[in-house]
Amino acid sequence: MTRSAATLTRIAESAEVSPSTVSKVLNGRSGVSAETRARVEQALRTHGYRQPADRRRQPFIELVFERVETAFAIEIIRGVQRAAVSRGLSVVLSETGDRHTPGPEWLAQVLQRRPAGVVLVFSDLPADAKQRLALRGIPFVIVDPAGDPAPDVPSVGSANWSGGVLAARHLLELGHRSIAVIGGPQDMMCSRARLSGFRAALDEAGVPFRSDALRWGNFLREDGLNFGRELLQLPDRPTAIFAGNDLTALGVLEAARMLGLSVPRDVSIVGYDDLEIASWSGPPLTTIRQPLAEMGEQAALLALDAQGGAVRAARVDLATTLVVRESTAPPLVRAGEATVPRA
Template structure:
C-alpha cells in the first residue's frame, strides 16, 4: 500500500506541522477514503462524520496543494436576493471578466439571508470553481474554512457587515454618495428633506443614511427622526414609506431614497397624492440603474459603479486563485458620483 500523501498544515501557534490523511482519519475514527471524500466535497458522508473531519482539517489548517486543486472553469456568484435590475448590473460585470477568461458563471441566491446555507458551501466545494463572489452576503466561520481548505478564493461585494481585515472585498463610497445627494437638495433650498434607508443590518445602507445626516448637520439643519423611514431596498417599501412621509402635516419638500427602486416607489406615492415631481417634490435615488434614465421625469441619483465593482471583484478573485499579488489590493472602494436629472428642483413657494 502506498503511503498517504502528507498535507500542508499550520498550528494555531503558527508553528509548522505535518499530518497525513491517514493520521487525520485515525484521529477522526474513520477511513482515509472518507477523509478524502470530505476533502473533495462528496455528498455521500454522514453529517456527523463530515463535521468531525472538517473540524480536524481546520485544526490542522489544511489547504489543498495548488497542483492537486483541479478547478472547474467556473466563477460562483451568490446574491442574498436576485430579483432586481441591480443584480443584473453585477452579473454583467462578472460575465465580462469570465468571458475574457473562458469561464462560465454559476448563480445562487440565499433567499434574503446574509449567509448562504451549508448545502451551498458543500456544492461549491464539490464544483471547485476558480473563485466565489458574494454580493451583499458573507460567510460564517465554517464556510470560510471549507472554501479555504479547498483553495477556493472568495471576494465580497458590498459586504453586509464588516467582513474582517483578512476578507477581500469591493465596495463604493456610500457615505459620500449619501452626503452628495443630500447636499444637492440643500443647495437647491430644501430644508425639510426626508430619507428612506435600506435595511439597518447592511453596512452600505447605514453609510448612505450617515452621509445624509452629515450633509444636514454641515448645513446647520437639524436631523428630524420623523423624516427618516427604514426601508428594504424594494419598490413597495419606497411606496409605503413615501406615503407616510408625504402625509405628514409638515411634509418634506424632498426625499433622498436609499436606492433607485425605493425612489420609484416615492414617485408612485407622490402621483397617488396628486404631487408633481419636481414642482411639488424633489426625489433623489442611489445606484443609477438604467431605468433611472427612462422614468418620468428622469431620476436624479447617485451613480454606484455596479458593473465596474463586479468586474473588480471577479478580477480580484481570479488573481487570488492564481496566487498573484492583487493589482488593486484586497480592499477596493470605487467612487460614487451624483447624476443630476429632472427629478430635483428648488422648492415651490
Template structure:
C-alpha cells in the same frame, strides 16, 4: 495517490495526511476524505470536528489547478441591480475562460448546507457572495480547500482579510443631500434601507453629515427605515407626504424606493420636481426614462462585479492582492427630478 490527492502532505505541512487528520479528529480516513471532497453522508457534528482539525493544522488542499467555474451567489435576483453586477462578472469570466454558476437564495442572506456541499464538490475557481453572508464555518470550509472568496456589498463586516468590493456609499449620500441643500431645501427626508447593512448605514450617515455641515437639524420624523423595493418607497414615502409638515425633498437608499416615492407623490396629487424633489441611488437604467428622469447617485455596479471577478482570478492563480478592500467611486447624476422648493 497523486500529489493532489487527499493523502498527500501540503507544502510546509509535511506529514499532514488524511490518516493523521483522521487520528486527530477521532474519525476514519474515509470520513475525512468525504469532508474534504464535500460529499454527503457525514453527520454535522463529525463534519464540524474534522473542519476544526483542518483549521487548527492550517491544512490547505493542493489542487492541480482551479476549476473553470466561478460561483456567484445572490440573496435575491429581483431587480436590474443584480443584472448589472452579473454583467461585470461575466465580462471578466469570459476573458479567462470561466463559466459563471449563479445561485439565488430567494431572499435568504446565508446559503444552506446543501449549497455548501455542492460548491465544495464542484471546487470552483472562487466564490463571489453578493449582498450575502457566509457563516464562519462556510468561509473556513472554502479556505481549507483553497477556494477563494470575495464579498461584494457585504451585509456585515467580512472576516479579517476576506477580500471585499463596495462603493463610496457615504460620499454618495453626502453628495445627494448636499445637492438638495444647495437647491434651497431644508426639510429633506431620508428613506434608508436596513441600517444593519453597512451600505445602507453609510448612505444614511452621509445624509446626516451633509445636514450637520450645513447647520440644518435632522427632524427624526423625516428619517425612515424602509425596504429596498418599490413597495417600501410607496408605503413610507406616502407616510412622509402625509405628515403635517411634509418634506420638500426625499433622498432614498436606492432607485426602487425612489420609484415608489414617485407613485406616492402621484397619489398625493404632487408634481415632481415642482412640489417634491426626489433623489435615488444606483442609477439603474430605468431612471433616465422615469417621468421625470430621476436625479440619482450612480453606483458603478458593472465595475464592482468586474473588480470582484478579477480578485477571484488573481487569488485562484496564487497571486497576492494589493488591496483586500476595494471601494469604487459613486457619482451624483443630476436629471429633472430635483429643483428648488416651491414657495407654497
C-alpha cells in the same frame, strides 16, 4: 513522490485512513462516512494543509445569491459575467433560498466543482465552510452592499456615507433647505451610513435636519408611496425628498402624481442605486449611483487574482457618484421665505 503527496500520506496516517480517502474528502467525493470525513478535515487543519491553488481548478466562477432577485441581482451578475468573460471563464449561479448562508449540500457541490473562485452576494459563510474552502485553495469574496462586512472575509461594497453627502449637497446647491428623508431599514448599516453622510452635509452647510420628516422604510416602492403621501401632506411640506433607494423614489414619484404635484416643480426627488429603472421613470430620476456591476466585477477579479487562496484586500469600497436627471430642480420658494404656497 512530490511534496504535496508526502504531506497527504502523513495526513492519512494521522487520520488512520488511506491516502485515497484523504483525496476523496479534499475533492468532495462521496463514499466517505461523516465520521471519517470529520476526522480527515481535522487532520488537514492540524497539519495546516493548503491544496495548491491551481490544481484542477475548473474554468468558472461560482456566484451565490440568497435569491436571484430583480434589477439589483442582474447588475451584479452582469459585473461578475464581465470579469468571467475577460478571463475566459463561465459563471455558475446558485441560490441559497431562504437561508442566509449556503448550506452543506452547496459546499459539497462546490468542493466537487472546484471553481476558480467564489463570489457571495450578501451571504456570509459558516466558519467551517470558510476553512474548508481555504484549505482547498478556493478563494471567496463577498459583495456586500449592506455595508456591514464580516471582519474575516474579503468583501466589496460602496461608499454609502459619501453617497449621502452627495445627495444632500446636490439638493443644497439647488437651494433646498427643507428636505425629507425616507431611509432604508434602520438596522442596516448602509441605511445609517447614507443618513449619516446626508446629515453631515447639512451640518456643514448650517442647514437644520428635519427630524420630523425622517421615515425608515424597507427599500420598497410602497414605502415611497405611503411615506411620500404622508410627507407631501405635512403642513410644512418639504421641497425635496431623499429616498433610500430607487424603488422607494419611484413610490414617492407615484405619491406626488396621485396628489397632483409635479416633479420637480413642486417637489424634488433623489433616489439611490441607479438601477436601469431610474432612467425609465417619469421624470427620469436624479440618483446616487452605486456601481453594482463594478462591485460584482471587482469581487470576481479579487477572487480570481488570489494567490494560493489568499485574497489581497480585506475590504474594498467603490465610489458612489451623483447622476443628475430630471427629478430635481430649484425649489419654487427661495430659502428664507416664510410661507410656502400650496399646489
